[in-house]
Amino acid sequence: MLLGIAGCLVGCLPEPEFESVYTQLEPPQLMVGEPIPEPDDEPLLTVTGKIGVTNVETTLEMDRSTIEAVGLVEYTVHDPFEEVERTFTGVLMRDLLALWQVQVDATTLQVMALNDYEADIPIELMQKYPVIFALKEDGEYMTPDYRGPAMLVFPYDHYAFEENIINSYWVWQIKAITVK
Numbered sequence: 503m504l505l506g507i508a509g510c511l512v513g514c515l516p517e518p519e520f521e522s523v524y525t526q527l528e529p530p531q532l533m534v535g536e537p538i539p540e541p542d543d544e545p546l547l548t549v550t551g552k553i554g555v556t557n558v559e560t561t562l563e564m565d566r567s568t569i570e571a572v573g574l575v576e577y578t579v580h581d582p583f584e585e586v587e588r589t590f591t592g593v594l595m596r597d598l599l600a601l602w603q604v605q606v607d608a609t610t611l612q613v614m615a616l617n618d619y620e621a622d623i624p625i626e627l628m629q630k631y632p633v634i635f636a637l638k639e640d641g642e643y644m645t646p647d648y649r650g651p652a653m654l655v656f657p658y659d660h661y662a663f664e665e666n667i668i669n670s671y672w673v674w675q676i677k678a679i680t681v682k
Contacts, residue, residue: 521632523632523657524577524594524632526574526575527575528570529573530573530597531571531573532571532601534601537557538555538557538562538564538568538601540557540563541564542567543565544565545563545564546564546566546569546677547563547569547676547677548561548563548564548677548678548679549561549562549564549679550680550681551608551679551680552605552607552608553604553605553681554602554603554605555601555602555603562602569592572593572597572601573593573597574591574592574593575591575593575632575634576590576591576638577589577590577657578590578659579656579659580658580659582658582665582669583672588639588640589639589641590634590636590638590655591634591636591637592634592635592637592652592655593634593635594632594633595628595635595654596628596633599625602681604625604681608681608682610624610625610682611623611624611625611628611680611681612679612680612681612682613654613679614676614678614679614680615673615674615675616675617675619673621670621673623671623673631656633655633657634654635652635653635654635676636653637650637652644674646675649674649675651676652675652676653673654671654672654673655672656672
């Protein structure tokens with residue numbers, strides 16, 4: 503009985519408010535419903551699938567400045583792969599999904615990395631938690647030779663995630679996302 507009560511005390515704690523987890527560094531400059539410009543620089547991300555907006559034929563391509571125009575946020579979190587505290591800066595996946603006008607019947611993001619690693623991630627996680635599409639680690643832009651140009655970061659320190667599952671969703675060297 504005591505184990506059940508102790509388990510509830512850990513697992514039943516209220517989750518923090520979404521906005522209390524991160525710090526807003528720059529407000530959004532690119533709003534939902536506005537046209538998303540074609541990239542001026544090399545695209546960092548190509549988005550396809552069940553989206554309502556495109557800018558290059560049937561795809562959506564975004565360079566760093568366009569991604570950052572969604573509004574920069576950051577938080578510090580324990581990096582489960584390096585076993586250190588890191589501060590990640592980027593944009594909220596929830597805001598990207600809104601900008602892309604993801605169709606209501608979409609359920610999954612297929613996230614693809616430069617090394618061909620793929621992860622199918624439930625869209626529900628991106629909407630429920632402040633997951634960052636990170637461009638910077640500890641104030642420096644991530645490069646393709648190590649984690650860059652972008653990676654997904656989950657707020658481990660603020661929520662009780664199932665580590666074995668969430669660890670597979672920490673995708674780095676992201677090049678493309680297909681909305682399914």
